[in-house]
Amino acid sequence: MENVIRKAIKAMGDKERILNIKKLSGGDINEAFYAETEKKPYFLKLNRNVSAEFFQSEKDGLLELQTKGGVYVPEVYGLYEGMGYNGLILEWIEERPENNLQSLLGEAVARLHGVTAERFGYRSDTYIGEMKQENGWWENWVDYYREKRLIPQLEQAAAKDLLLGKRRTGAEYIAANLEKWIPAQPVPALLHGDLWSGNWMSRFNGEPVFIDPSVFYGHNEMEIAFTELFGGFSAEFYEAYSGCKPLDQEYDNRKELYQLFYLLVHLNSFGEMYGWHVDKVIQKYTV
Secondary structure (H helix, E strand, C coil), X not given: CHHHHHHHHHHHCCCCCEEEEEEECCCCCCEEEEEEECCCEEEEEEECCCCHHHHHHHHHHHHHHHHCCCCECCXXXXXXXXXXXXXXXXXXXXXXXXCCCHHHHHHHHHHHHCCECCCEEECCCEEECCEEECCEEECCHHHHHHHHHHHHHHHHHHHCCCCCHHHHHHHHHHHHCHHHCCCCCCCCEEECCCCCHHHEEEECCCCEEECCCCCEEECHHHHHHHHXXXXXXXXXXXXXXXXXXXXXXXXXXXXXXXXXXXXXXHHHHHCHHHHHHHHHHHHHHHC
């Protein structure tokens, strides 16, 4: 693996002597490494089981967040393809150990959601985890959310025999009747798309850094709903966000419908351990 890392850094243009290479833990999909040359340190993500498009999509998403959203992301130094691996070479972020600056995170997410488009979706396909997601541009939010988010996950779950009986009929009813709860024309906001507590960090000056995006333009409530699903975001985060971008009074009545997408992603990725939570959401909207 050291040879792969050396070639990746050299191909990017850094021909200085490598001082240190260290494998990092924590990633479920990619192999992650810290590498330092006499010039600078790097963060590398490498994978022999994904296409080059996988990392190209991540690069594009990071640049969208940076250039359009005005938030901090790791600088992208380059893509790598060789020796059986695809990869991405990024700025090494010196993380601030204190994780008590979530008010800054709330403001940053609100700023991101202040960036808008004329339609819903995205110009290219993206990934959530290892799952490819088709996008395109849509005039109606309900149609986009149904056709490009919910239904593909329901089809995957059905193919894996994870969508049977009442779960299947309930999920299909919800997908067919989204208009009852979700607005067709909210403002299309720039979303990170996979904003859980592991996809941001604080750099040395406390500024939030966004990583591993799955960007698209959609209803901002979908992003906030996901932050509430598995926890990790403090009251200060929500206070700061709402101070910049107040949530609609109907948000609490529909947030589980947005969480359903992410629960289906987890059901398809990790299996029946998430089935009970999917069933709970389905029951709420079908009773």
